[in-house]
Amino acid sequence: MTTKNAFYAQSGGVTSVINASACGLIQTARLHSDKIGTVYAGLNGIIGALQEELIDTSFESDEAIAALRYTPAGAFGSCRYKLKSLDANRAEYERLIDVFKAHNIGYFFYNGGGDSQDTAHKVSQLGEQMGYPLTCIGVPKTVDNDLPITDNCAGFGSVAKYVAVSMREASFDVASMCATSTKVFVMEVMGRHAGWIAAAGALAADENHDIPLVILFPEIEFNESKFLAAVDEKVKSYGYCCVVVSEGVKNSEGQFLAEAGGKDAFGHAQLGGAAPVIANLIKQSLGYKYHWAVADYLQRAARHIASKNDVEQAFAVGKAAVEFALAGKNAVMPTIVRLSDAPYQWKIDSVDLKDVANVEKMMPSEFISENGFGITPACRAYLQPLIAGEDYPPYKNGLPDYVVLKKCVVAKKLPEFKV
Amino acid sequence: MTTKNAFYAQSGGVTSVINASACGLIQTARLHSDKIGTVYAGLNGIIGALQEELIDTSFESDEAIAALRYTPAGAFGSCRYKLKSLDANRAEYERLIDVFKAHNIGYFFYNGGGDSQDTAHKVSQLGEQMGYPLTCIGVPKTVDNDLPITDNCAGFGSVAKYVAVSMREASFDVASMCATSTKVFVMEVMGRHAGWIAAAGALAADENHDIPLVILFPEIEFNESKFLAAVDEKVKSYGYCCVVVSEGVKNSEGQFLAEAGGKDAFGHAQLGGAAPVIANLIKQSLGYKYHWAVADYLQRAARHIASKNDVEQAFAVGKAAVEFALAGKNAVMPTIVRLSDAPYQWKIDSVDLKDVANVEKMMPSEFISENGFGITPACRAYLQPLIAGEDYPPYKNGLPDYVVLKKCVVAKKLPEFKV
Numbered sequence: 001m002t003t004k005n006a007f008y009a010q011s012g013g014v015t016s017v018i019n020a021s022a023c024g025l026i027q028t029a030r031l032h033s034d035k036i037g038t039v040y041a042g043l044n045g046i047i048g049a050l051q052e053e054l055i056d057t058s059f060e061s062d063e064a065i066a067a068l069r070y071t072p073a074g075a076f077g078s079c080r081y082k083l084k085s086l087d088a089n090r091a092e093y094e095r096l097i098d099v100f101k102a103h104n105i106g107y108f109f110y111n112g113g114g115d116s117q118d119t120a121h122k123v124s125q126l127g128e129q130m131g132y133p134l135t136c137i138g139v140p141k142t143v144d145n146d147l148p149i150t151d152n153c154a155g156f157g158s159v160a161k162y163v164a165v166s167m168r169e170a171s172f173d174v175a176s177m178c179a180t181s182t183k184v185f186v187m188e189v190m191g192r193h194a195g196w197i198a199a200a201g202a203l204a205a206d207e208n209h210d211i212p213l214v215i216l217f218p219e220i221e222f223n224e225s226k227f228l229a230a231v232d233e234k235v236k237s238y239g240y241c242c243v244v245v246s247e248g249v250k251n252s253e254g255q256f257l258a259e260a261g262g263k264d265a266f267g268h269a270q271l272g273g274a275a276p277v278i279a280n281l282i283k284q285s286l287g288y289k290y291h292w293a294v295a296d297y298l299q300r301a302a303r304h305i306a307s308k309n310d311v312e313q314a315f316a317v318g319k320a321a322v323e324f325a326l327a328g329k330n331a332v333m334p335t336i337v338r339l340s341d342a343p344y345q346w347k348i349d350s351v352d353l354k355d356v357a358n359v360e361k362m363m364p365s366e367f368i369s370e371n372g373f374g375i376t377p378a379c380r381a382y383l384q385p386l387i388a389g390e391d392y393p394p395y396k397n398g399l400p401d402y403v404v405l406k407k408c409v410v411a412k413k414l415p416e417f418k419v
Numbered sequence: 420m421t422t423k424n425a426f427y428a429q430s431g432g433v434t435s436v437i438n439a440s441a442c443g444l445i446q447t448a449r450l451h452s453d454k455i456g457t458v459y460a461g462l463n464g465i466i467g468a469l470q471e472e473l474i475d476t477s478f479e480s481d482e483a484i485a486a487l488r489y490t491p492a493g494a495f496g497s498c499r500y501k502l503k504s505l506d507a508n509r510a511e512y513e514r515l516i517d518v519f520k521a522h523n524i525g526y527f528f529y530n531g532g533g534d535s536q537d538t539a540h541k542v543s544q545l546g547e548q549m550g551y552p553l554t555c556i557g558v559p560k561t562v563d564n565d566l567p568i569t570d571n572c573a574g575f576g577s578v579a580k581y582v583a584v585s586m587r588e589a590s591f592d593v594a595s596m597c598a599t600s601t602k603v604f605v606m607e608v609m610g611r612h613a614g615w616i617a618a619a620g621a622l623a624a625d626e627n628h629d630i631p632l633v634i635l636f637p638e639i640e641f642n643e644s645k646f647l648a649a650v651d652e653k654v655k656s657y658g659y660c661c662v663v664v665s666e667g668v669k670n671s672e673g674q675f676l677a678e679a680g681g682k683d684a685f686g687h688a689q690l691g692g693a694a695p696v697i698a699n700l701i702k703q704s705l706g707y708k709y710h711w712a713v714a715d716y717l718q719r720a721a722r723h724i725a726s727k728n729d730v731e732q733a734f735a736v737g738k739a740a741v742e743f744a745l746a747g748k749n750a751v752m753p754t755i756v757r758l759s760d761a762p763y764q765w766k767i768d769s770v771d772l773k774d775v776a777n778v779e780k781m782m783p784s785e786f787i788s789e790n791g792f793g794i795t796p797a798c799r800a801y802l803q804p805l806i807a808g809e810d811y812p813p814y815k816n817g818l819p820d821y822v823v824l825k826k827c828v829v830a831k832k833l834p835e836f837k838v
Contacts, residue, residue, distance in 0.1 A: 014595045015789055044598035072588050074595035080597055133761070161817055168818055169435070169491050170722035176433045176493035179463035180500055185716060203818065271696055277715075294694075296603060296712035301588035307817065387817035396728065398580055398806035399587055399622065 004033060004106025006325075007049060008057075009042035010079060011119075011141075015155030016072040016162075016303040017314035018141050021111055023068035024318030025139065025230025026057055029064075035326055040103060042065060043409055044077035045142050046110070046119065050092060050419050052099050052412045057250050061409040067403035069315060070393035072303035074353075076406050081419070082115045086122055088395050092149030093126045100127075100134060102413045107135045113142035113153075113167075117333055118357035122333040137321040138333035138353050139316075143300045145196035148359040149351045150335035154317050157386035160200030162302040163189050163244070164387055167204035167318065171211040171242045174291070177328075178240035181290040184231060185242045188258075188275035189295060192248040195219050195363045197299075200383055201244030202375040212238040213374065216278070218248030220372045222257060228285050243276045283403050304400055308389025309344065318350045344385030422454060423525025425744075426468060427476075428461035430531025430538075430560075431499060431563075432767040434574030435491040435581075436733035437560050440530055442487035442787060443737030444558065445476055449484075454745055455526060462828055463527070465538065469511060469838050470552075471518050471831045478827040488734060488820035489812035491722035494824050495635030500838070501534045503783035505541055514547045514836050519546075519553060521832040526744050530737075532561040537776035543750040544635030556740040557752035557772050560733075562719045563616035568770045569754035571805055572759040573736050574719070574730055576819040579619030580806035581721040582608050582663070585714065586623035588628040590661045595712070597659035602707040603650060607677075607694035611667040613640050614782045616718075619802055620663030621794040632793065635697070637667030638782050639791045641676060647704050649792050654707060664693045672747045705712045725820055727808025728763065739767045 006029060010018055022041070031034040041055040042048030049057070055076055057065070066083055068075055100108065110120040117138040140147050145156035174185045191197040196218030205211035211235035216222065227297050234241035247256050258274040275292040282290055313336050318333035331348040340344035367379035369407035375383070393400040425448055431439055441460070448455045460474040461467030467474070474495055476484070487494055502511050512721040519527065529539040536557040559566050564575035586606060593604045602682050610616040614636030631653035635641065653660035670675050674756035677693040693709040701709055706777035739753035751769040758764035786798035794802070 014592055047599065053491070070802045071591070077598055078595045079599040080596070095714070101752065113554055164725050166717045166721070168821070169722060170716040172490070172492035172821060173433055173716045173720040175428070176497045177499070180466065182716075187717070206816065209821070258817070273692070276692055276695075292713065293715035293716050294711065294716065295715050296710050297589040297592045297601075298585045298606070298712050298717075302585070302594040303588060306583050333745055352475065356515035384816060389817065390811070390814055392811070395809055396627075397625065397803055399583055399625070400807065402587070402591060402628070404628065412750040 003103050005037045006039045006107035006109060007042065007100060007105045008039055008109040008360055009045045009049060009111065010073055010074040010076055010078040011045050011110060011116040012078060013143065013300065013340060013385045014074040014078050015143050015300055016158045016306050017140055017155055018043045019068040019071045019073070019075045019296055020052050020314035021139050021141060021313050023319035024034050024110055024315035025051045025322055026065050028319045028322040029151060032322065032326055035313040036107060036322070040105065040328050040410070043407065044081070045079035045081065047081050047419055049096055049099050049230060051221050052414050052417070054103060054410050055407045056410045059406050064403050064405055066190040069311065070303060071402040072301045076407065083119050085196040086126065091121060094130070096123055096129050097127055097132050098414060101132055105353060109137050109139055109180050109321050111141050113144070113197050113227060114147060114356065114360060117353050121331055121353035124353070135325045135330050138356065140333055143197065144194050146194040146360045147356060148361045149356060150301055151338040152336055153344070154314035156196060157307035159190065159197055160300065160301050160383060161201045161387035162196055162299045162305050162309040164203035165305055167201045167242060167244060168211065169295070171204055173363055174240045174242060181289060182291045183235050183240050184279070184282050184290040185289060185297065186245060186275045186279045187243070187246050188247055188273070188293070190299060191218060191246045193218055193362065194361055195246050198244050198246040198376050199363060199367065199379055199385065203380065203383055203387060212241045214243045215362060215373055215375070216243065216245040217247045217368060218250070219247045220366065224281070228282070230371065231282060232286055243278060245278050247274055249274055258310060303393055306391050307387045308391040309385060311391040313346070316348050324350055341381050341385065344388065422456045424456045424523050424630060425458045425526035425528060426461065426519060427458055427528040428468060428530065429493040429495055429497040430463045430464050430529060430535040432495040432562065432719065433497050434560055434562050434719050435577045435725050436574055436730050438472065438487040438490045438494045439730050439733035440485055440560060440573060440737035441494060441556065442556050442644070444741055445484050445645065445736035447738045451741065452746055455741070459522060459524065459829070460495040464498035464500065464549065465502070466498045466500050466838055468518050469836055471836070473829050474826045475520060475829050478825050483824055485824050488730065489722060490821040491720045498817055502538050505545065512542060514551070515542055516546055516549050516551050516725060517833060518662065520551055528556050528558055528740050530560050532563070532778065533566060533775065533777055536772050539715065540772035540776050543772070554744045554749050557738045557753055557775065558736050562616065563610055563613050565613040565779045566775060567780045568775060570757040570765070572756055573729060573733035575615060576726035576805035577721065578616055578718050580607065580710040580716045580726040581724050582616055582619045583622035583806055584647055584724055586620045586661060586663060587628060587630065589671050589712070590623055590665055593659045595663060600712045601709060601809050602654050602659050603698070603701050603709040605664060605665055605694045605698045605711040607664050607692070607712070609718060610665045611638055611639060612779060612781065614665050617663050617665040618782060618786065618794050618798055622799065622802055622806060631660045633660060633662045634792055634794070635662065635664040635668045636782060636787060637665045641670050643700070645724045648703070648779040650701060651705055651716060658709065662697060664697050666693055668693055673795060703734060709824050722812055725810050726806045727810040729744070730810040732765070735767050741770055760804060771811050
């Protein structure tokens with residue numbers, strides 16, 4: 001087996017553990033330097049490959065690579081850039097192959113969601129057609145937990161933990177104040193299509209913490225009167241109510257609540273913010289004092305409260321990607337297979353990229369409670385292990401001591417390419 | 420010294436460590452059961468005293484009281500209820516004294532901000548006038564850090580840590596994405612009058628983390644063009660910019676940005692949300708893609724990321740309150756005195772309540788950088804120790820195992836009283 005270099009890129013919205021996958025991948029590659037030479041990383045994702053901006057990760061110390069395990073977001077930069085279909089823009093795929101050739105890259109590791117798995121799959125096909133065989137391995141990543149086949153996605157467990165912890169804490173706050181002040185607290189969470197993150201909010205309550213929660217899933221069309229009745233019932237019985245609203249909730253006209261046409265103080269279209277819309281609706285209809293929060297990036301960057309299981313799985317899929325490549329697998333993605341709920345046991349397997357690409361996994365209906373505002377015991381059993389365990393980063397001066405890489409970009413060998 | 424019972428109440432907006440003060444206070448009282456009999460706690464704060472709804476804390480186990488140290492929000496319930504002046508509503512003060520008499524209460528511990536210290540002071544005066552001498556001790560609490568004389572307030576360090584950690588994490592996220600996506604991230608934080616919490620956002624950056632930050636303090640009138648120029652300069656030089664906006668920022672007409680008259684999708688007045696206003700302004704004026712977050716209750720309930728120094732100080736002021744009472748002090752509040760910055764050393768002292776009541780401590784001008792958008796080295800030296808150290812709660816099933824008390828209310832002895 002001749003030595004080939006590797007290319008690794010982070011794709012799409014980052015997570016608090018995508019760098020843990022990078023850590024697993026680079027550390028494992030370093031153990032096999034007889035087969036994998038330099039690991040290059042795309043500066044800002046796949047755009048780095050197209051523009052031949054390749055970070056030479058061998059300039060990063062072992063300590064820096066180890067620190068990726070506890071550093072959130074994309075240490076090499078990520079991008080939202082979906083390659084078009086092969087027919088529509090074959091030139092982009094050919095450029096990728098040219099860059100890989102120029103830098104003796106034989107391994108392509110693409111760390112992202114459904115779109116990225118699709119890209120990795122196409123690149124593997126094209127490499128073959130162009131007589132430049134490439135080993136293409138997808139590395140799953142998404143806070144949305146919407147990839148098929150794998151039991152869950154690296155990145156989801158930590159955002160789920162953040163949402164569950166935050167909602168439990170906020171519910172304690174509201175419970176303290178509700179006698180004379182705030183009665184409804186609304187928290188908006190991510191998940192434009194799938195309600196997995198919203199579902200995690202329901203974990204705030206358990207057998208020792210009886211917290212009145214109403215969850216709004218993007219899978220369920222928003223029904224104003226039914227929702228208001230549910231909130232009112234909780235306030236009347238508990239004195240307060242906590243609402244988790246997914247950013248993806250739509251009204252009966254199919255519009256996102258967050259984009260249904262409001263104007264801000266400057267007269268500009270109000271962009272984003274399902275939580276204030278829901279909170280105002282409650283105030284106007286039920287008269288309850290409210291507070292609302294929009295966690296936004298805080299939730300997916302919250303490495304300080306990452307799930308230990310999630311960190312371990314993120315590391316494991318990165319490591320497995322290299323091991324699969326070295327074992328001769330191609331056009332596959334590591335998957336997480338659940339062996340048992342309690343005790344939670346899992347292993348890594350693999351799936352062909354063609355079976356993953358462009359399939360979105362929504363919350364199954366048997367995970368949403370009958371009234372549409374909560375989760376079922378089956379959903380709880382599924383979610384619970386994914387948020388389990390803590391994995392704290394090291395701190396310095398009261399703050400997480402996250403690493404910033406050197407990101408040394410190697411000299412270009414090819415003409416410029418316009419993206 | 421005869422045995423008298425004690426009354427403890429939590430007041431105003433809760434914090435992630437106010438229960439740590441309750442823990443220090445009740446544990447210390449339990450060590451002195453020869454002098455302090457039962458510690459009663461007001462159900463929902465001072466309203467519990469007025470309505471004679473007294474929680475008998477002796478029904479709470481030692482384990483439950485110990486767990487208050489790591490449980491956020493107000494375990495006995497709090498309220499936003501300011502007693503009027505003695506002239507305006509003497510009946511309320513007399514009712515308090517009547518309830519205290521009926522339950523043989525000789526110690527009044529009031530855990531709150533400036534208003535509460537004022538109330539404790541008045542109750543102490545009135546008790547004397549009515550021939551029912553009471554020992555009244557204030558216990559400082561406020562996320563806003565706006566009490567005078569004490570170097571800082573229990574509750575502030577933890578919200579400051581939450582804001583600094585969250586902003587560091589979010590900045591890593593934005594830095595990853597800014598090449599092709601979000602260029603400006605705006606986070607709204609608490610602090611309607613004083614900018615201490617906003618200032619803490621500046622700690623996200625340090626000598627190892629060069630993060631472009633623009634801070635909007637409530638002490639500084641919002642200047643749109645100067646602000647936009649500052650943001651634009653950061654984006655041009657770093658590729659992105661992070662903005663911390665205090666909920667208390669006002670425009671040149673003296674209106675809160677968050678309440679400057681926007682309408683939501685239902686046509687309702689938009690209440691709250693300086694962050695979306697700022698974000699939209701940036702989009703409209705500079706064209707940059709943005710994200711925004713409003714942390715709201717999440718920040719002040721975030722016991723999972725509390726500052727160790729803050730927890731210790733919250734405990735210490737609760738403990739000191741009882742020790743002062745037993746030492747014969749009256750109408751005082753424990754203060755935190757800074758002995759040195761590095762190493763950080765502090766001790767507890769006391770101040771007369773009359774000197775604390777109704778004085779708000781704003782950010783001094785020498786703590787705000789010349790351009791008005793950052794903090795000075797002096798401010799950093801002040802803030803840094805307050806967020807130092809971690810003090811994690813225990814976890815169960817992936818979530819903090821916060822305690823819920825029994826809250827057994829004793830039988831009433833007096834006629835009803837309308838609040």
